[in-house]
Amino acid sequence: MSSTYCLGKFSAPISSALHSARRGAPQMGFLQRGRFQLHVYCAPRERVGDLSPIASEHLKPLLGPISTCSTPPTSRKISPPDHNLIKLRLFVVTHQGTPPELWGCVFCHSHHVNLIHTAFAAAGIELTQIWNYHPSVFFNIPHLVIDRPEPGVTPHEALLISALSQCHTNLKPHQLSALEFLRRNESGSSEALLLWNHPTNAWIHQFMEQAGINTTEIPAAATSRGSILADNMGLGKTLTALTYVLATRDLAVEFQWANWNTRSSATLVICLLATLSNWENEIKLHFTDQAINYHVFHGPARKKLRKQDLQSALLVLTTYEMIGEGGNRSVRYQPTVESLDLCWFRIILDEAHLMRNPSAHRTQNIQQLQSQFLLCLTGTPVQNCLSDLQSLITTLNIAPWDNKLIWQRFLIPKVNCGAAEAIRSITQLMNSVCLRRTKEVFFEPTQEG
Numbered sequence: 001m002s003s004t005y006c007l008g009k010f011s012a013p014i015s016s017a018l019h020s021a022r023r024g025a026p027q028m029g030f031l032q033r034g035r036f037q038l039h040v041y042c043a044p045r046e047r048v049g050d051l052s053p054i055a056s057e058h059l060k061p062l063l064g065p066i067s068t069c070s071t072p073p074t075s076r077k078i079s080p081p082d083h084n085l086i087k088l089r090l091f092v093v094t095h096q097g098t099p100p101e102l103w104g105c106v107f108c109h110s111h112h113v114n115l116i117h118t119a120f121a122a123a124g125i126e127l128t129q130i131w132n133y134h135p136s137v138f139f140n141i142p143h144l145v146i147d148r149p150e151p152g153v154t155p156h157e158a159l160l161i162s163a164l165s166q167c168h169t170n171l172k173p174h175q176l177s178a179l180e181f182l183r184r185n186e187s188g189s190s191e192a193l194l195l196w197n198h199p200t201n202a203w204i205h206q207f208m209e210q211a212g213i214n215t216t217e218i219p220a221a222a223t224s225r226g227s228i229l230a231d232n233m234g235l236g237k238t239l240t241a242l243t244y245v246l247a248t249r250d251l252a253v254e255f256q257w258a259n260w261n262t263r264s265s266a267t268l269v270i271c272l273l274a275t276l277s278n279w280e281n282e283i284k285l286h287f288t289d290q291a292i293n294y295h296v297f298h299g300p301a302r303k304k305l306r307k308q309d310l311q312s313a314l315l316v317l318t319t320y321e322m323i324g325e326g327g328n329r330s331v332r333y334q335p336t337v338e339s340l341d342l343c344w345f346r347i348i349l350d351e352a353h354l355m356r357n358p359s360a361h362r363t364q365n366i367q368q369l370q371s372q373f374l375l376c377l378t379g380t381p382v383q384n385c386l387s388d389l390q391s392l393i394t395t396l397n398i399a400p401w402d403n404k405l406i407w408q409r410f411l412i413p414k415v416n417c418g419a420a421e422a423i424r425s426i427t428q429l430m431n432s433v434c435l436r437r438t439k440e441v442f443f444e445p446t447q448e449g
Contacts, residue, residue, distance in 0.1 A: 003290070004078045005144035006135075007106040007116060008127040014040050014049040014092070014100045026091035029102065031070040033063040040102055041069075042092050048100055058123040061260050062086045062116065076139045078109045085112045085312070089138075105130065107141060111293040115265065115312050117146065118253040163247035166291040174437055175240045178229060181435045182244050185227040186373050200428065203421045207410050225397050226374040228352070230381045230436035237377050238282050241269075241348055242315075244375075246292055249314055252345040255372055256311060264311040264342045270366065271350035273298070273319045279350075280317065298322055303334055310340060320354065324365035343370040352376035355395055356388035358404075367395050381434060386412045386426070393433070401429060 029048070032039045037056040040048045050056065062085045063070055073087040087107040094100045106127060108116050120127050133143045160179065164171065171179075231237050245252075245267045256265035269279060276298065283292050294315035295305055302322070310316055322337050347369060349355065355363045355376075374396055382388045390407040400406065414422030430436075 003110050004073070004076060004107060004141050005110060005113065006130070006133065006138060006141050007108060007113065007144060009103070009105050009130050010120065010125050010127050011093075011101050011103045012051060012055060012125050014102055015052045026093045026103065029090040029092040031059075031063060031088065031090065031102075033060050033066055033068050035066055038063070040092065040100075048092055051102070052124075055123040055125060058119045058257060059125075062119060073107045073138060073141060076141055078107065085109075086116055105138075107138070110290050112312060113144065114249050114253050115256075118250065118257055122254075122257050159250060160247045163243055163249075166246060166288045167243055167286055168288070169239065169286045171239070171243060172236065174231070175236055175243070178231070178240045178435055179244055179247065182227050182229070182240075182375065183248075185433065186225075186248075198428070200421070201425050204406065204410050204425065208406075225372075226346070226376070226433075228376040228378065228381055228392055228396070228434040230376075230378055230434055232438045233379045234439060235437060237379075238279065238350075239286055241375060241377060242279075242282060242286070242292065245315055245346070245348075246287070248346075252314070255345045259343075260311070262341070262343055264313075264316075264344050266310060266313045266316045266344060267346040267348055268316050268318060268337070268344045268369075268371070269348045269350060270318055270320055270323065270337075273321060275350060276317060276319055283315075297337065300334060307340060307342070311342065316344075320362060323369075324361060337369065338365070343372070345371065346373040346375060347371040348375045348377060349395070350377050352378040352392060352395075353380050353388065355391050358387070358391045358394065363391060363395070381436070386415055389426075389430075393429075396433065398433060 027042045029040060029042050031051075032041060034050075034056075037050040037053060038060060039050055042048055051059070064084055068084065070086070070088040070090065071084060072089045078087060085108060088104050089107075090102060090104040092100055093103050106116065106120075117127065129145050130143060135142055229237050229240065231240075249265075252265040252267070256263045271279060276296070280294075280296070283294060292315055293313050294317060295309055295313050296302075297305060297310065297316055297318040298321075318337055324336065324338065347366075349366070355366065357363055376392055376396065378392075381392060387407070390404065390412070393407075394402045394404065396402070411422055411426060415426060
């Protein structure tokens with residue numbers, strides 16, 4: 001399978017042209033990253049003008065540091081660590097009475113396909129198929145054509161179809177329904193807030209008012225940041241989570257490109273060291289080669305990873321030991337997850353019941369990490385007492401249910417007393433944010449009467 005592709009061709013106007021380039025046959029050109037815009041040059045080094053501010057803003061990072069120049073492909077392989085995320089064969093084209101245009105063909109490593117498609121879309125430059133493309137002209141680099149969704153297929157369905165096509169294993173019905181549950185809870189709905197204002201929870205409001213707690217301080221608008229997937233062990237939570245990461249790949253790239261300096265398109269998986277290899281094995285076993293671009297941030301070798309690599313990956317695997325001071329136990333001056341200072345697209349907490357102690361350093365350190373979404377994987381969301389669940393809801397930052405006073409003064413005492421209204425409130429909240437199925441549900445023996 002090839003690791004390098006041609007993504008297609010494009011044309012872009014050259015704004016703030018310095019002078020008219022020589023008319024006639026297209027002239028070979030290249031881009032140079034300036035401090036604010038991308039400069040367009042004709043060979044050998046005649047500056048023609050700049051790309052527009054919007055195009056420059058989104059395409060600059062693809063070239064590398066300031067002063068870096070674009071280069072054409074010189075072989076079949078493009079190394080992922082290359083400062084240039086793209087290789088460009090460029091031409092400056094001029095027509096009588098019109099500003100010059102930049103025409104080009106785009107090449108990249110397979111790891112960066114979605115990143116580059118999103119960057120060009122944000123720049124307002126369309127990548128189109130080259131109908132007469134001949135790989136032999138470009139070192140036998142194949143042309144990758146992204147299929148457009150069929151009419152009537154929603155963007156979400158198209159992404160899911162693409163993800164499932166790259167998965168060797170047919171997901172079971174309960175895993176497919178889990179994908180829809182996860183999507184709904186990351187869609188920006190305010191179901192948790194609607195639940196808070198539901199008449200069945202009026203008793204909480206009443207008790208808060210009697211206790212002198214100002215209910216108007218509760219956010220007027222709140223959105224869910226994620227879910228708890230609490231299926232029994234053996235029902236494929238890891239495979240479900242990986243498929244969902246792949247199905248939301250384009251959304252992750254769009255998230256990063258909104259602020260590419262501080263954001264990462266990666267989903268950060270935090271797991272036990274004992275299960276780290278299991279995550280890698282699941283990727284290799286169930287998915288096509290290079291479908292999920294991932295890095296492992298653990299051990300002394302993590303120092304070799306560039307921040308840029310972790311920003312553009314689809315998945316970053318790390319362990320609980322890499323959070324907080326634990327990352328420096330064995331070797332001093334090694335980076336921790338916090339030291340990366342990134343806002344992740346999503347964080348997945350494997351064995352999330354380890355977060356049950358809200359005062360533990362591990363819990364507090366993880367709750368300080370920045371992410372757009374969070375997914376908790378656990379077979380036992382409540383191990384000992386209801387405060388275990390409180391810690392997960394707080395980690396998910398589901399307002400207003402993440403307010404510890406609601407739990408400590410109202411929910412937990414009432415549930416411990418067997419109050420029906422409190423049990424009903426907890427049940428409704430769990431139905432909203434937590435999906436739990438047991439093996440008995442799927443493997444219950446049929447009864448013959």
